[in-house]
Amino acid sequence: MRVLVCISNVPDTTTKIRFNAEATKFDDTGVQWVINPWDELALTRAVELKEDASSPVNEVVIVSVGLAVVEPTLRKGLAIGADKAVRIDLEPNDAYQTAVQLAEYIKNEEFGFIVCGIESGDYNDASVGGMLAEILDYTSVSSVSFVSFEGDKPIFQRDVADGKEQVEVTGTAVLIVQKGFARVPKIPNMRGIMTARSKPLEVIEASSCEPLVEFVSYKMPPQKGGVKMLNSAQELIDCLVNEAKII
Amino acid sequence: MNFQFTEEQKMIQQAARDYAQRELIHDVIERDEKAIYPTEHIRNLSELGFLGMMVDPKYDGGGMDTVSYVLAMEEFSKVDSSIGVIVSVNNSLVCYGLEKYGTEDQKEKYLKPLARGEVTGAFLLSEPGAGSDATSQQTKAVDMGDHYLLNGVKNWITNGNTASTYLVIAQTHPDLGHRGINALIVDRHAEGVSIGPHENKMGMRSSDTHSVQFTDVKVPKENRIGEDGFGFKFAMKTLEGGRIGIASQALGLAAGAYELSCKYAKERKTFGKEIIKHQAIAFKLSDMATEIEAGRFLCLKAAWLKDQGLPYGIASAMAKQYCADMAMRVTTEAVQVHGGYGYVKEYHVERLMRDAKLTQIYEGTSEIQKIVISRAIQTGDI
Numbered sequence: 001m002r003v004l005v006c007i008s009n010v011p012d013t014t015t016k017i018r019f020n021a022e023a024t025k026f027d028d029t030g031v032q033w034v035i036n037p038w039d040e041l042a043l044t045r046a047v048e049l050k051e052d053a054s055s056p057v058n059e060v061v062i063v064s065v066g067l068a069v070v071e072p073t074l075r076k077g078l079a080i081g082a083d084k085a086v087r088i089d090l091e092p093n094d095a096y097q098t099a100v101q102l103a104e105y106i107k108n109e110e111f112g113f114i115v116c117g118i119e120s121g122d123y124n125d126a127s128v129g130g131m132l133a134e135i136l137d138y139t140s141v142s143s144v145s146f147v148s149f150e151g152d153k154p155i156f157q158r159d160v161a162d163g164k165e166q167v168e169v170t171g172t173a174v175l176i177v178q179k180g181f182a183r184v185p186k187i188p189n190m191r192g193i194m195t196a197r198s199k200p201l202e203v204i205e206a207s208s209c210e211p212l213v214e215f216v217s218y219k220m221p222p223q224k225g226g227v228k229m230l231n232s233a234q235e236l237i238d239c240l241v242n243e244a245k246i247i
Numbered sequence: 248m249n250f251q252f253t254e255e256q257k258m259i260q261q262a263a264r265d266y267a268q269r270e271l272i273h274d275v276i277e278r279d280e281k282a283i284y285p286t287e288h289i290r291n292l293s294e295l296g297f298l299g300m301m302v303d304p305k306y307d308g309g310g311m312d313t314v315s316y317v318l319a320m321e322e323f324s325k326v327d328s329s330i331g332v333i334v335s336v337n338n339s340l341v342c343y344g345l346e347k348y349g350t351e352d353q354k355e356k357y358l359k360p361l362a363r364g365e366v367t368g369a370f371l372l373s374e375p376g377a378g379s380d381a382t383s384q385q386t387k388a389v390d391m392g393d394h395y396l397l398n399g400v401k402n403w404i405t406n407g408n409t410a411s412t413y414l415v416i417a418q419t420h421p422d423l424g425h426r427g428i429n430a431l432i433v434d435r436h437a438e439g440v441s442i443g444p445h446e447n448k449m450g451m452r453s454s455d456t457h458s459v460q461f462t463d464v465k466v467p468k469e470n471r472i473g474e475d476g477f478g479f480k481f482a483m484k485t486l487e488g489g490r491i492g493i494a495s496q497a498l499g500l501a502a503g504a505y506e507l508s509c510k511y512a513k514e515r516k517t518f519g520k521e522i523i524k525h526q527a528i529a530f531k532l533s534d535m536a537t538e539i540e541a542g543r544f545l546c547l548k549a550a551w552l553k554d555q556g557l558p559y560g561i562a563s564a565m566a567k568q569y570c571a572d573m574a575m576r577v578t579t580e581a582v583q584v585h586g587g588y589g590y591v592k593e594y595h596v597e598r599l600m601r602d603a604k605l606t607q608i609y610e611g612t613s614e615i616q617k618i619v620i621s622r623a624i625q626t627g628d629i
């Protein structure tokens with residue numbers, strides 16, 4: 001069974017965010033790019049399934065929509081254990097454009113299931129997985145925490161309020177996963193890093209699709225206020241009355 | 248000149264950083280305090296391939312270059328320099344020595360399990376009376392025809408109790424001085440090998456340091472590395488590469504202390520502002536950052552020379568001497584930046600300061616490195 005993991009290339013979570021002078025574009029000078037943390041967990045679990053001899057998963061493919069800057073991130077995905085990477089050659093502007101490009105690629109391929117991290121660490125739209133399923137007319141399954149198999153049939157376990165839910169899907173499913181799908185991201189080993197350069201990384205042309213979103217301007221969030229340590233209930237009351245003025 | 252790392256080098260740096268920051272950090276204080284050997288971490292790092300990362304893949308190693316090794320050593324040692332020394336001894340002394348100078352049979356039998364990380368190795372040169380003066384070897388390897396009979400005591404042996412494979416330097420022909428010394432591969436479980444008590448060290452407490460005694464240990468002739476009398480040259484050549492590992496370890500200690508100090512200085516307030524805004528602290532951090540960068544370049548230059556197949560002995564001596572002394576200065580200042588908090592274990596910097604001291608002593612003291620460098624000045628090699 002082939003499994004596809006959709007990978008987003010995002011700035012490292014410690015990146016200092018800057019914009020261009022007009023505040024219309026993210027300034028990526030000197031940015032360290034990484035695999036989106038939720039996608040990294042998705043890939044980790046997919047590779048674990050492939051390495052589990054009792055699972056029917058025998059190939060993991062990763063795909064990303066992006067320009068050449070995405071390739072080191074895809075190579076890291078190959079080092080972690082993916083067998084093949086695909087880059088769709090377009091700098092996407094929004095979730096819709098990304099989902100359309102992914103769907104164009106997926107509709108000509110055959111996968112047991114498709115995995116998307118719940119959101120990306122840059123814009124945090126949490127939209128691509130759902131859009132992708134809708135465009136392809138596949139079933140989307142959210143909050144998946146575990147995949148097991150009955151023969152070749154995948155059974156998805158969902159985290160729901162007060163319990164777990166087992167889900168079977170007709171046709172191909174798009175899984176939307178968050179922390180819990182894998183415990184910690186897999187660290188690539190030396191052999192993985194060494195073989196990553198010789199694994200296939202296919203670049204395919206983007207299809208025509210206009211974005212639905214235009215970024216007008218960016219603004220930094222207001223600075224958080226400092227923490228004030230109080231020593232007594234009276235001090236708290238005084239602060240609520242005199243400073244916060246909510247009593 | 249290109250200051251850009253390759254994608255593989257960056258991936259290795261990140262892998263080492265991830266393991267150190269995610270896993271080593273959790274129990275490093277306890278392991279230091281109770282002097283616990285990091286068995287589980289070494290097993291994990293073996294599976295990731297770090298124990299034989301520079302060995303050719305045909306001998307089951309990672310096939311990575313020395314620059315990658317420097318990057319990994321820095322990341323491990325930022326958090327836990329005991330892990331750093333275990334990784335360093337296995338890679339740059341034992342694996343390198345066997346790969347560079349061993350026979351094919353020796354590589355098949357001893358190097359492969361070491362490179363796979365199934366076992367670890369130790370390098371036995373120092374003796375109670377032969378540290379910096381390594382030519383004064385008292386351990387005897389008497390030629391008995393088809394084997395050597397080994398007798399003597401080795402001191403300060405990293406991995407002394409946990410290693411399975413020893414590389415032992417011993418005197419076979421005392422009349423020939425250092426030209427009579429041999430290097431032998433010895434099975435730690437051979438009859439006549441006994442391990443002394445665990446050394447209760449000031450720093451690097453999670454690494455496993457012992458004395459080792461040999462009493463009539465029979466070592467097969469095929470376990471000698473190189474020609475008869477090659478042992479001293481073998482030790483000196485191997486230590487040249489070892490110094491890159493320890494220099495990188497010292498670099499990591501300094502960088503770890505600096506990162507902790509920056510974080511603390513941005514949070515801690517005195518006299519109404521963060522202490523990083525006091526010039527007394529800001530200038531300390533400025534000096535730390537500059538010295539660490541200088542040390543990093545020395546390590547990378549030595550590693551690059553080694554990777555190019557160029558002579559690197561002087562460069563590795565410079566890197567070792569500078570980084571060790573720099574790590575001592577930087578970690579001491581890190582404790583000062585932290586004030587009273589720096590003197591307690593929870594804040595890590597006191598451990599880094601204790602650990603840094605050893606980098607000035609082992610694998611050639613700072614003074615020995617200066618002898619190496621100054622001799623090269625006298626001979627016109629630099």
